[in-house]
Amino acid sequence: MPALVRRATGADVDVDVLGHRSWTPGLALVADRFADRRVFLAGDAAHLFTPTGGFGMNTGVDDVANLSWKLAARLAGWGGPDLLASYECERRPVAERNTAAARRLNMNLGKLRLGPLLEQSTLPGRRERERVGGLLSMYGEQFASIGVQLGARYDGSPVIAADSDPPPDSPAAYVPTSVPGGRAPHAWRRGKRDRGDSLFDLLGPGFTLLRLGTRPAAVTGMTAAAERAGVPLTVLELPAAHIRDMYERDLVLIRPDQYVAWRGNRSPDDPAALLAKVTGK
Ligand SMILES: Cc1cc2nc3c(=O)[nH]c(=O)nc-3n(C[C@H](O)[C@H](O)[C@H](O)COP(=O)(O)OP(=O)(O)OC[C@H]3O[C@@H](n4cnc5c(N)ncnc54)[C@H](O)[C@@H]3O)c2cc1C
Missing domain, CATH: 3.50.50.60 (FAD/NAD(P)-binding domain)
Known part of the structure; x- marks a missing residue:
């Protein structure tokens, strides 16, 4: 090992071997x-x-x-x-x-x-x-x-509201997708040219509900249900078209570990039941 270190550094340096196993x-x-x-x-x-x-x-x-x-x-x-x-x-x-x-x-x-x-x-x-x-x-x-x-997924998890098939798993490729059970895709708030904030810097410390596009559905049912259940929920408005295009839905619920728990184009029929599912109740 000392000889290897000397060869790699190209100098006659002192090498102390402290231990080996x-x-x-x-x-x-x-x-x-x-x-x-x-x-x-x-x-x-x-x-x-x-x-x-x-x-x-x-x-x-x-x-x-x-x-x-x-x-x-x-x-x-x-x-x-x-x-x-x-x-x-x-x-x-x-x-x-x-x-x-x-x-x-x-x-x-x-x-x-x-x-x-x-x-x-x-x-x-x-x-x-x-x-x-x-x-x-x-x-x-x-x-x-x-x-x-980045492509590890939690499909089949009891605390994920699954809705459609995820992209195929590939070790060498990562496909950003909002299919629940995967990592929330990264995006710059204002697009590539004007980088500004990363979406990840805008997420709340608890759950975050993204309202995407220019005319997302109202989410008062969800916020009221979260308040009643004591679930910390941040609502984040992101009108930029490139984010809505990538996420493919108007509403996306992201967990505190930045995984997508649920998505839809309108508020769920029973927001309390959805929150109960994703919080393991
Ligand atoms: C050669 C090598 C190269 C690697 N390269 C990469 C890489 O490029 N990228 C990557 O992601 N990962 C790499 N890894 C793996 C990475 O180092 C480990 O996965 C990571 O360090 C594990 O972290 P850990 O905290 O779980 O465990 P550890 O780092 O092993 O920490 C456990 C700690 O607990 C302490 N401990 C043990 N028993 C007790 C006890 N009874 N009481 C108190 N303390 C105790 C230990 O001393 C140690 O400090 C590499 C590993 C090796 C060996």
């Missing part, structure tokens, strides 16, 4: 359960990745984004008794999905044969670099794994 790459472990009564697992305690792809921390941060608002809702009293059970039901399938993606990548990279030619300043060395570069450029998931990072 064996480490096994290629793991794709997911805990059988993420919750047991008052105990919840998140991060590497719940799923252990091979680092290929760099998905471990991302997945852990998403776990706690999912869990923390549910804990807060229960403590504040507006979260229902089924809310915390939705944590495992939403996050465990994502852990399976993401660890499998990392393992696939690891196996693909493991198949690459790298010899000493690769670092030689010769014509055969250059040809070898071109060969390896060509192979690496096909590993889209490793270097452009946006679908793994």
Whole structure:
């Protein structure tokens, strides 16, 4: 290791080895359960990745984004008794999905044969670099794994009001969509040319109800129901056409973890029932 560090820095630097231990790459472990009564697992305690792809921390941060608002809702009293059970039901399938993606990548990279030619300043060395570069450029998931990072979905969750089929799951592609159960798509409030505020900076700390387009339906039924149930709800007016086009609906309900819980073109017939569903009552 000291020799490797010196070669990489190109200098005769001092290297102190403070400790070492064996480490096994290629793991794709997911805990059988993420919750047991008052105990919840998140991060590497719940799923252990091979680092290929760099998905471990991302997945852990998403776990706690999912869990923390549910804990807060229960403590504040507006979260229902089924809310915390939705944590495992939403996050465990994502852990399976993401660890499998990392393992696939690891196996693909493991198949690459790298010899000493690769670092030689010769014509055969250059040809070898071109060969390896060509192979690496096909590993889209490793270097452009946006679908793994942003495309995780909670379809089938009891606290999501599903309405239509989501786009196909792809590790290398992310399709912004407001189909409930996915990450709320990002948008600049005033469009690409005049970036201004990001939609994400405008969301409230609790649920946010987007009113999109120039003539969205009234939402007084929803706000009154939220007030009665004690659910924190911010109403956000965004008339810009590009946001309405991307979201495909006039009204969109976004959870505190920035996932879409419900969407529609008019207020739900029974706003109290909708809020009860998405808060696990
Ligand atoms: C080589 C490598 C490269 C990686 N690269 C990436 C990357 O590019 N992108 C990415 O997203 N992820 C990456 N990861 C994964 C990422 O580092 C982990 O997923 C992330 O650190 C997990 O965070 P965590 O808080 O769940 O667990 P940890 O970071 O393991 O934190 C757990 C903490 O708990 C402490 N602890 C343990 N037992 C006790 C105890 N009994 N009492 C008190 N404290 C305790 C530990 O000391 C530790 O500080 C990589 C991992 C490795 C090994």
